[in-house]
Amino acid sequence: MAYNRYGLHYGFTLVLLVLHPVFGDVSYSIPEEMKRGSVIGNIAKDLGLDLGRLSARKARIDTEDNNVQYCGLNLNTGDLIVQERIDREGLCARKASCVLKQELVLENPLELHRISIRVQDINDNSPQFKEDSLKIEIQESADKGARFLLDEAHDGDIGENTVQGYSLQQNDHFKLNVNIKDGGRKSCELVLDKELDREDKKEIMLLLTAFDGGSPQRSGTVVIHVTVLDANDNVPVFFLCIYPCGNLCLLRLSPWC
Structure with a gap:
């Protein structure tokens, strides 16, 4: 009985293999955000298929990973074309490698060809800060060299297309x-280079720019609003006030006259 079960299982597996023959794979590499109708490659030529038989064999593109039909097939030319917008960040977030898997299906007889499309990042995102402005309060007595950590900018792209530096x-x-952090991320600090004097300037507005390494280069900015807080650094001063009184003058010390 055990032998029969094994034989039945083996026969079922064999039927599946007959019904789903898988032939050679083909791979392409494309930039994200290609226009609809753009040609990825001539899959008929790359797989050595009879162009004249594509329609008769009901050739079509199926997807393995997603319900979205990103690619289509031109039956007249054998070209694999972009059918829907391919957004790398939407597909793979910040993964280093982004591969879209598709299948070419032909009938009579049934053939399956796996298609791997490597989606390359383009510089389509600008660095962004969480807020439009940053508020920092600093005592006017702060020493030269005092440091104040600033928020990082974030970029949806990867590699050279993500944030590469900052300028003030x-x-x-x-x-x-x-500063360079783990994974190559960059953060920045505001460093006091000259002492503050609230009596001279109570508020300071600075513009911080984050830029990426893409071509063309993209950037994002944030306004830093520095408020200088008062320190008790002034000694009270008294004035000698003179008040005329008839033929006499009265003298009195006072904070004001």
Whole structure:
């Protein structure tokens, strides 16, 4: 009885193999966001298929990973074409490799050809900060060299197309220090380069720019609003006030006259 079960299982597997023959794979590499109708490659030529028999064999493209039909087949030319927008970030987020899997299906007899489409990142996202402005309060007594951590900018792209650096608008009091974190991410600090004086300037507006390494290069900005807080750095001053009184003058010390 055990032998019969094994024989039945083996026969069922054999039937599946007959019904689903899989032939050679083919691979392509394309940039994301290609226009609809763009040609990825001539799959009929690449697989050595009879162009004149594509219609008769009901050739079509099926998807393995997704319900979206990203690719189509031109039966007259044998071209594999873009049918729907291919957004790398939507498909693979920030993964280093992004591969879209499709299948070419032919009938009479049934053939399956696996298609791997490697989707390359393009610089279609700009660096962005969480907020349009950052608010920082700093005591006017802060020492030169004091550091203030700033929020990072984020970019939906990967590799050279993501954030590569920061720059700070030229000013009299601050400079920028950029740090490289694990994974190559970059963060920055505001460094006090010249002491503050609230009596001279109560507020300072700075422009911080994040830029990527793509071509063309993209950037994003945030306004840094620095409020200088008062410190008790002024000694009270008394004035000698003179008040005329008839033929006499009265003298009195007072904070004001």
